[in-house]
Amino acid sequence: xxxxxxxxxxxxxxxxxxxxxxxxxxxxxxxxxxxxxxxxxxxxxxxxxxxxxxxxxxxxxxxxxxxxxxxxxxxxxxxxxxxxxxxxxxxxxxxxxxxxxxxxxxxxxxxxxxxxxxxxxxxxxxxxxxxxxxxxxxxx
Amino acid sequence: xxxxxxxxxxxxxxxxxxxxxxxxxxxxxxxxxxxxxxxxxxxxxxxxxxxxxxxxxxxxxxxxxxxxxxxxxxxxxxxxxxxxxxxxxxxxxxxxxxxxxxxxxxxxxxxxxxxxxxxxxxxxxxxxxxxxxxxxxx
Numbered sequence: 001x002x003x004x005x006x007x008x009x010x011x012x013x014x015x016x017x018x019x020x021x022x023x024x025x026x027x028x029x030x031x032x033x034x035x036x037x038x039x040x041x042x043x044x045x046x047x048x049x050x051x052x053x054x055x056x057x058x059x060x061x062x063x064x065x066x067x068x069x070x071x072x073x074x075x076x077x078x079x080x081x082x083x084x085x086x087x088x089x090x091x092x093x094x095x096x097x098x099x100x101x102x103x104x105x106x107x108x109x110x111x112x113x114x115x116x117x118x119x120x121x122x123x124x125x126x127x128x129x130x131x132x133x134x135x136x137x138x139x140x
Numbered sequence: 141x142x143x144x145x146x147x148x149x150x151x152x153x154x155x156x157x158x159x160x161x162x163x164x165x166x167x168x169x170x171x172x173x174x175x176x177x178x179x180x181x182x183x184x185x186x187x188x189x190x191x192x193x194x195x196x197x198x199x200x201x202x203x204x205x206x207x208x209x210x211x212x213x214x215x216x217x218x219x220x221x222x223x224x225x226x227x228x229x230x231x232x233x234x235x236x237x238x239x240x241x242x243x244x245x246x247x248x249x250x251x252x253x254x255x256x257x258x259x260x261x262x263x264x265x266x267x268x269x270x271x272x273x274x275x276x277x278x
Contacts, residue, residue: 036241045227
């Protein structure tokens with residue numbers, strides 16, 4: 001029996017196990033929201049999930065879209081640019097294993113980039129950069 | 141000896157083919173507008189309501205794309221719609237108290253994706269009803 005959470009885990013593991021991304025975003029990879037006090041991290045969030053059924057009750061494949069973004073408190077964009085590029089390398093057109101599934105495709109469908117002015121220090125910036133990634137898997 | 145072959149109804153067929161794009165456009169416009177209105181309603185229902193600005197910022201613009209195209213635009217004009225959707229690190233209440241990071245809201249984009257998928261199915265059906273073979277998926 002395939003467990004859709006395994007797809008989430010595979011995406012997070014793919015990002016967590018990469019030394020380059022860890023060097024750029026040392027505060028880790030978080031689901032939805034990071035712990036307080038963290039200033040350089042990656043967020044993964046479920047945007048939408050579809051089960052594609054061939055017959056009722058028989059899922060032929062699952063189509064999942066995630067928001068994956070690097071988040072950094074910094075006025076410089078050099079580090080976050082590199083982190084977003086690394087996320088793209090790790091997920092766009094990538095091949096990785098998913099427990100209980102065969103990976104069909106993984107690709108970015110939309111780019112995300114925005115900046116927030118920190119309320120605590122108006123000279124500081126929270127930068128967000130990444131994209132929405134569509135991962136399609138078939139249960140095995 | 142001469143022979144003559146007559147196709148009855150050829151003029152009618154030619155006329156139908158000439159009108160096909162505009163007929164399909166009319167049907168497609170109906171579906172596209174329905175999809176946009178449906179998505180907007182779903183988004184409004186799903187937004188949390190405090191001041192109501194987020195919900196009230198959702199608007200649908202029916203775009204005139206010309207004689208052979210259909211279009212509609214769903215937009216949220218509220219200032220904080222984008223950060224609500226994608227998550228924020230800086231969130232303070234009206235008194236200035238720090239409320240911490242807010243996770244991505246994931247309301248607008250999923251509704252738009254759902255509506256678009258349904259709309260594509262309906263557009264495929266329109267073209268299929270007109271006698272075309274539609275293959276592939278989106």
